[in-house]
Amino acid sequence: xxxxxxLVSCVLLASAENENRxxxxxxxxxxxxxxxxxxxxxxxxxxxxxxxxxxxLALALAxxxxxxxxxxxxxxxxRIPRDNGELKKTFDEVTAHLNKNGSYTLASxxxxxxxxxxxxxxxxxxAKFFRSAAERVNFRDAQTVDKINSWVSKETFEKIKNLVxxxxxxxxxxxxxxxxxxxxxxxxxxxxxxxxxxxSFFLSETxxxxxxxxxxxxxxxxxxxxxxxxxxxxxxxxxxxxSMTIILPSEVNGLQLVEEGLxxxxxxxxxxxxxxxxxxxxxxxxxxxxLTDVLKNMGIKTxxxxxxxxxxxxxxxxxxxxxDEVLQKAVIEVDxxxxxxxxxxxxxxxxxxxxxxx
Numbered sequence: 001x002x003x004x005x006x007l008v009s010c011v012l013l014a015s016a017e018n019e020n021r022x023x024x025x026x027x028x029x030x031x032x033x034x035x036x037x038x039x040x041x042x043x044x045x046x047x048x049x050x051x052x053x054x055x056x057l058a059l060a061l062a063x064x065x066x067x068x069x070x071x072x073x074x075x076x077x078x079r080i081p082r083d084n085g086e087l088k089k090t091f092d093e094v095t096a097h098l099n100k101n102g103s104y105t106l107a108s109x110x111x112x113x114x115x116x117x118x119x120x121x122x123x124x125x126x127a128k129f130f131r132s133a134a135e136r137v138n139f140r141d142a143q144t145v146d147k148i149n150s151w152v153s154k155e156t157f158e159k160i161k162n163l164v165x166x167x168x169x170x171x172x173x174x175x176x177x178x179x180x181x182x183x184x185x186x187x188x189x190x191x192x193x194x195x196x197x198x199x200s201f202f203l204s205e206t207x208x209x210x211x212x213x214x215x216x217x218x219x220x221x222x223x224x225x226x227x228x229x230x231x232x233x234x235x236x237x238x239x240x241x242x243s244m245t246i247i248l249p250s251e252v253n254g255l256q257l258v259e260e261g262l263x264x265x266x267x268x269x270x271x272x273x274x275x276x277x278x279x280x281x282x283x284x285x286x287x288x289x290x291l292t293d294v295l296k297n298m299g300i301k302t303x304x305x306x307x308x309x310x311x312x313x314x315x316x317x318x319x320x321x322x323x324d325e326v327l328q329k330a331v332i333e334v335d336x337x338x339x340x341x342x343x344x345x346x347x348x349x350x351x352x353x354x355x356x357x358x
């Protein structure tokens with residue numbers, strides 16, 4: 001009964017040009033999400049959660065100052081525009097639509113901490129297109145760790161603490177790029193807490209564990225995917241275009257087939273409105289994933305080495321900059337009322353969130 005859940009935000013824009021750009025970015029983000037999930041899953045045996053969009057946003061802060069082979073690899077792997085002007089326009093639109101309040105809260109923030117003076121054009125681009133502030137710090141000062149963690153905690157409504165640790169910074173650390181994302185939404189069709197009971201959740205044909213199982217019967221968008229041999233359910237959040245898509249393999253041991261064909265899930269499903277009896281565990285999943293090797297395996301190589309070309313970042317063109325490490329902390333909480341999902345990604349040197357639940 002292992003399953004995958006995907007939290008998706010659909011951004012609707014006005015002009016035809018913007019709509020085409022948004023649609024293109026959404027398609028490319030889905031491909032990146034599938035590739036990232038597949039690569040991470042190779043090294044994970046249990047539950048995990050990752051926000052591909054948060055990874056894209058954090059590394060886009062570096063990509064806008066990259067050139068040559070480094071820029072090519074970042075664009076190709078992250079599925080973001082290679083042209084610097086188009087990159088700025090795309091993320092200007094994305095970040096503009098990632099902060100909403102109402103029946104739900106969607107918040108994203110970017111921040112750059114640096115040990116050197118930034119190039120004026122780069123700093124202007126951060127502020128104008130990524131809505132990112134830049135702050136000069138001393139990475140050898142212990143208070144810098146507290147300063148960064150305090151900002152992350154504030155932006156994630158205290159859901160993520162200690163993104164960086166005192167030993168996170170090396171003597172050569174010169175820059176930290178951070179993106180945070182926070183979502184809290186209430187189900188359009190909520191579960192009734194009194195109906196939640198302790199039931200069996202099957203990890204395999206022979207292994208099970210007891211969990212708090214939520215239960216409801218209502219009309220939902222439902223589909224069966226023959227290629228994945230899995231049921232697909234879309235559950236919307238109140239007063240929003242944000243939904244959670246849940247993929248449940250028909251076979252207890254069918255998760256691998258779904259994971260191998262995850263990109264299939266992002267394609268348009270043949271949904272129909274059906275009366276569905278839903279049983280889903282209440283769950284909290286937390287992940288602390290180092291993404292450096294994952295991203296290297298996916299194709300970002302020069303950015304992590306001495307041949308990195310981040311020529312547009314520093315005012316001093318003799319400043320050698322490379323990405324030392326990329327890490328992400330993420331949390332998702334699902335209960336009868338709705339979902340809280342948080343991610344913080346740091347790169348040193350849709351709204352989309354995908355998770356496996358065992």
